[in-house]
Amino acid sequence: MSGKQYLKNQIPVILINLLGMSALALFLTASGNPMQGILFILIVWITTLAACLTAICQTRKRNLKRLLDMTEQLDERYLIPEIMAMPDKAEEQVYYRIMKMAEKSMLEKIGEIQNGREEYKEYIEQWIHEVKTPITAIKLLCENNPSTFTRNILQELENINQYTEQALYYARSEHTEKDYFVREISLNDVVHNAIADNKYLLRQCHMVIVTEDIESSVYTDDKWVRFILNQIIRNAVKYRSGQPAMHIFAQKTNDKVILSVEDNGMGIPQSDLPRIFEKGFTGRNGRTGQNSTGIGLYLCKRLCDKLGIGLAVYSENKGTKISLSFQINDFITGVQG
Secondary structure (H helix, E strand, O other): OOHHHHHHHOHHHHHHHHHHHHHHHHHHHHOOOOHHHHHHHHHHHHHHHHHHHHHHHHHHHHHHHHHHHHHHHOOOHHHHHHHOOOOOOHHHHHHHHHHHHHHHHHHHHHHHHHHHHHHHHHHHHHHHHHHHHHHHHHHHHHHHOOOHHHHHHHHHHHHHHHHHHHHHHHHHHHHHHHOOOOEEEEHHHHHHHHHHHOHHHHHHOOOEEEEEOOOOEEEEOHHHHHHHHHHHHHHHHHOOOOOOEEEEEEEEOOOEEEEEEEEOOOOOOOOOHHHOOOOOOOHHHHOOOOOOOOOHHHHHHHHHHHHOOEEEEEEOOOOEEEEEEEEOOHHHHHHHO
16 A cells, blocks of 8 residues: 555545634634634644554554465465454445355355366266277287278377376376385386387387486386376387487486486477476467376476476477486485495
């Protein structure tokens, strides 16, 4: 609240006081009082009025500032009536009750939305689990009847399975803490499992894969890391050029194990790099018929943040390198040693 705005709001009070002073001055003059005495009374009145208005302004500014500070510290700012004290003035009490009613309405609406989202998420998860049964059945039929036709079907089944997995992980990404299990895992195992998940896709594009120094162990959730690697591998296939090749290797520093996936594809334009983790961002490459959704890397970044895994992308217009940084738990390492 600015002093100028406060004075503007107090114009009726000031006008009433000016009228009162004018009436008093006229009465005292008509009564034969000396002008010096009248001026003294008017000066005292004006001084008292100014002091009162200033004191009230300062008090209100302090109260409003404290209220604003309390509001800024809240994550859910619509809950401000819960920490506000009941005001003393009747007019302010009316506004307070209005805020309480608005808060109650907001909480009810949020509850309805959350319940609806939870029901929808449960339905999506249930549907994905159910649709995996026919996908697995079709895969077994194709593997038992090998031919060029069934190999093409297996490749498309891989795509369908990856899309369903992406939908499932997207539905669960908001509350990953309820679905992950952190334990010691071998990077070698999780990398080769991710490659196996995409074997038909990799065969179809004749991808050359070289793995090196991936025998390290880290503490994380293998299922979520496997999903992240799947997204990275599929991006390498989607944005390949020439004879596609992929190099997967790990490096160990003092406090981290860094797993890197490097390809020789078309790369990422420098102008797109700052936005590649934004939801729905497809970039220049995604707009050239690659059927990009802008969800894959967004999910990778979101899951890495939840799991405490560092995620970095490097590209100089030709080839892309994506690195996952796993923190080494010194306490566990010391106990095991």
